[in-house]
Each structure stands twice: as C-alpha cells, then as structure tokens.
Amino acid sequence: MMRTAGERMEELEDSHASDINQIRRLIDIGISLSSERNLDGLLEKIVDGAIEITNADGCTLYLLKGAELHFTVSRNVSMNMKVGGMSGNAPTFPPVPLSPAFVSSYAAITRKTINVPDVYKSEEFDFTGPKKYDQATGYRSMSMLVTPLMDYQNEVIGVLQLLNAKDRRTGKVIPFDTKYAALAKSLASQAAVAISNVSLIRETERLFESLLEVMATAMDARSKYTHGHIRRVAELALEMAQAINETDTGPLAGVKFGPDEINELRIAAWMHDIGKIVSPQHIMDKSVKLETIYDRSDLIRTRYELILAQAKVEGFETIANLARSGAGDNALAEARAGLDKEIRELEDERDFVLHCNNPGEFMEDEKVERLRAISQKTFVMNGDRLPRLSEDELHNLSVKKGTLTAEERLIMQSHIDVTIRMLQKIPFSRKYKNVPLYAGSHHEHLDGSGYPNRLTAEQMPTQSRILCLVDFLEALTAPDRPYKKSIPLDTVYKILRGEVEKNHLDGDLLHVLEEKDVFGRFSARYQNNSNGILKNGGA
Numbered sequence: 001m002m003r004t005a006g007e008r009m010e011e012l013e014d015s016h017a018s019d020i021n022q023i024r025r026l027i028d029i030g031i032s033l034s035s036e037r038n039l040d041g042l043l044e045k046i047v048d049g050a051i052e053i054t055n056a057d058g059c060t061l062y063l064l065k066g067a068e069l070h071f072t073v074s075r076n077v078s079m080n081m082k083v084g085g086m087s088g089n090a091p092t093f094p095p096v097p098l099s100p101a102f103v104s105s106y107a108a109i110t111r112k113t114i115n116v117p118d119v120y121k122s123e124e125f126d127f128t129g130p131k132k133y134d135q136a137t138g139y140r141s142m143s144m145l146v147t148p149l150m151d152y153q154n155e156v157i158g159v160l161q162l163l164n165a166k167d168r169r170t171g172k173v174i175p176f177d178t179k180y181a182a183l184a185k186s187l188a189s190q191a192a193v194a195i196s197n198v199s200l201i202r203e204t205e206r207l208f209e210s211l212l213e214v215m216a217t218a219m220d221a222r223s224k225y226t227h228g229h230i231r232r233v234a235e236l237a238l239e240m241a242q243a244i245n246e247t248d249t250g251p252l253a254g255v256k257f258g259p260d261e262i263n264e265l266r267i268a269a270w271m272h273d274i275g276k277i278v279s280p281q282h283i284m285d286k287s288v289k290l291e292t293i294y295d296r297s298d299l300i301r302t303r304y305e306l307i308l309a310q311a312k313v314e315g316f317e318t319i320a321n322l323a324r325s326g327a328g329d330n331a332l333a334e335a336r337a338g339l340d341k342e343i344r345e346l347e348d349e350r351d352f353v354l355h356c357n358n359p360g361e362f363m364e365d366e367k368v369e370r371l372r373a374i375s376q377k378t379f380v381m382n383g384d385r386l387p388r389l390s391e392d393e394l395h396n397l398s399v400k401k402g403t404l405t406a407e408e409r410l411i412m413q414s415h416i417d418v419t420i421r422m423l424q425k426i427p428f429s430r431k432y433k434n435v436p437l438y439a440g441s442h443h444e445h446l447d448g449s450g451y452p453n454r455l456t457a458e459q460m461p462t463q464s465r466i467l468c469l470v471d472f473l474e475a476l477t478a479p480d481r482p483y484k485k486s487i488p489l490d491t492v493y494k495i496l497r498g499e500v501e502k503n504h505l506d507g508d509l510l511h512v513l514e515e516k517d518v519f520g521r522f523s524a525r526y527q528n529n530s531n532g533i534l535k536n537g538g539a
Contacts, residue, residue, distance in 0.1 A: 275418030
C-alpha cells in the first residue's frame, strides 16, 4: 500500500526525534560513566547503556589482558540473565584468545567495528560459542555488532559485543542499523576513557597503599620484640569495624562503616606507629632497666665480683695478721664469721640490685630507698673510690614499673608527634583525609588525660576510639614484648574494664569487643593471614 506524503513526513519526524533522543541518552550515559568510580559498577553501566541506545537484546563486555579477551559483564534481556558486574554472579566463561577467527578478537586486532547481520549465515568468523549457547538454552543468536574499546593512547583495552538488535515497533530481531554502529562506537570511546580513568585511579591507590604498607612493614621489622604489632593492630581494627557493622542493638547500632571508611581506618592502623622510625632502637627494645646499647647488668656483676674479691682479700689478710700475732681460736673464728657475713651481705646486695633490673618487679618505696643507700657505698678501683651504683644506674633501677625512665618514656611518646607531622605531609585524598587524626590519637583518653593533644571524648571519633582500644588490647596480649609476659584473656578484659572505669577507653566498644568475640575472631584469622595485612576491609 502506497504511503502518503504526510505519512512519510510523520515517519521521518519520528525517526528524527528518535535519533535526537538516542543522542541525548548517549550524552547522559557518558556523564553517568564519568562519575562512576566503582569498576564493576562502571562496566555494568556500559553494558546497560549499550543495550539501551542500540535496542539490543544482549551485550557482553570483554577486557584485554595480555593476549586474551576476558569476559567481565554480560546481560541478556529476554533471557533475564546478568553475569559479572554488580550482579553477584561471577563470570565462568573462558577467555577468548586473540585470534582473527573470533569476531571479538578480530575487532580488537583490526580496531574495526564489525556488523554481522546473521551469525548463522556468516562464514567469516567462528561462531561456535554462540551456537553452543543457543543449543543449550534455546536462544537464537542472530545479529551481532562488535566494536573495540580504545583508550586515550589509542590502545585497545577491550571489546563491546552487542547481540540481536530489535525493531522498536515490532520487537522483531533485525540486523544492526549503521546509525547504531556509530552510536555504539561513540559509547565505546567514552567507555574506554572511563574504564582507563577508573583503572588509573585504582592503580594509583594500590601503589599509594603499597608504599604505606612497605613503610609500616619496615617499621614493624625494626624491633624483634614489637615485630608484627602494626599488622595485628590493623587486623584487630578491621575486626572491630566489622563487629560494629554487625551490631543492631545498643548505642553503636546506628554506626555503620562503608568500604571507604573501613579502608581509611585500615590505612590509619598501618600508619599509627610510623613515627617510631625516629625512636632510638635501644629504647624501643629496652627489655631490662639497665639496658642501653647493651645490658649493663653484666657490668654490675663484674663490679660486685671485684668488690667481693677485695672483701675476701682484706678478710684473709685480717685473719692472717691475727694468726701471726698469736690471736686465739675465738678471735680467728670471729674474724672468719665476720668475713662470711660480709660476703653473704655483698652477694645479697648484688642479687637485690640485679632483681631490681627485672621489669616485672614493682618498685616499692622501700626498695628504692635501699637502692639509694647502696649507691652511697663505695669501692676502690685503680686507686679511685667509686660509688657501687652510679647516678644513672640508680635512676634506671628506681623505675617503678616497666623499664623506661621518665625521660625515655617522653622520647617514646614523642613518636606520636612525629607520626602526626609525617602524615600531615602526605596529600591524602578526601576519602582518606582523617588518617592523620585517627592514627595520631591512639594514645588519647576520653577524659583528656592522654597524649599528645589531650583530646576529649567529644574530639575523638569512633575510629580513633577503635585504635585506642585495639592498640591497648594488642599490647596486653602480645607474646613478644620485652618488658612483660603475655596476659591471660580474662585478665586482659579486667584491665580493659578498669580503663573504661577511668574514662580512658570507650565502654560501648569494649562491650562489642566482648559480645562479638572480636579477639577470638582475630586470633582465628591471624593464624590464616600472618603473612600480610588484610586487604580492603578483610575481603
């Protein structure tokens, strides 16, 4: 039947309007692609956009890796099938080798867009794969449009393969119109740039995070005693974040950490002790009170060996002089008893001094006074009269708890200031902007008594409080600290509750720690992940 001029004009107007709408959708899709930062989400948007603007029934996106095209995302509308991307269905199809026999590979090799009206009538390419799929599913592959994805360097990074164009009016499968080929090529160009941008961002982030991990690992390796501390704190922090995400009752029920927030916490945990890179090694590894570059307890032993030898020489000379002067047996026995007593007292004094060198020995005032009295006593060496304990030895041995003097403790605490200054020099992206705050506040207390900035509860976000808790927990449970033995878990919880009562640690976090058995989960995962820090929130 002959169409009237008016009908032809109306059809042209409809076609023109449809073309304009498709171009607008292409622009909208391009804008959407440029704002997507999740690679899986981006690939899915590309496939959905290609199907929409070409009215195809299906689309598959391949990415080039080496000499193969790897299947990443596929969608078939009439089969209601989605694979890859954000679908949760992992692709299982094998990669396609770069051979001109396969249409997708041919498009990648030649950098040309290939339009196949009917795959069953084509003898130019090997369509065994689509035909097997049809046989297995009852589907009927027909028209195919394949276009390469080329990045800003004009390098092929993948292929977009569209299947079964459909007439917008009748729904019948038809060959792809040449205008759709142009639209698909334009979309492929935008998609390639978007993929390259997201990939570049991901690679840059991986490089950045790898450098931070290298720094943290190097810091961990400095000390044979704290080796692994940073890794364990990072894993504990991630376990705590996951436990909080699982909490649906109590004050923390509304706190949920997204992937970026978990990654930010992970990086902060890596970096929390980076300032110790400037801490003196002998202070970091100080296992006993008299240790500096070496353990001076051997010097104390040698000194007392000399003092004992001098006492014995003087005692034997006294006994010999008494014998030569004709002294009686009682006088000689009394002299020998006096020498024995002096030797016992010197040995007891030596043992007491060496016992005070032990970091597990709490120094009561009486013990400090006895040390001070010993330091007032002297001995002679090379004609010089010297104190039995030097001022520095007395100062170190008088440490009430642990091994560090007040001056050494200040030096160790200064690592936080160094950590903050170092991290503030790093141009973190917006999603990691809080890393210096979180890492630099793991020794703060909720009541404002911590260091270095005496932050209060109102100034400490949940992430900072998590690091405070897990750093304390790791220090209590670590098996390799020089100044203490590992503490049983029930005692650890008792100590942590005491810190909560002092308003140093967050009680809500401690409740989650115990209720969700965070330490038990950590211990199980730590056994399986002891060779490296957990990545991306433990995923």
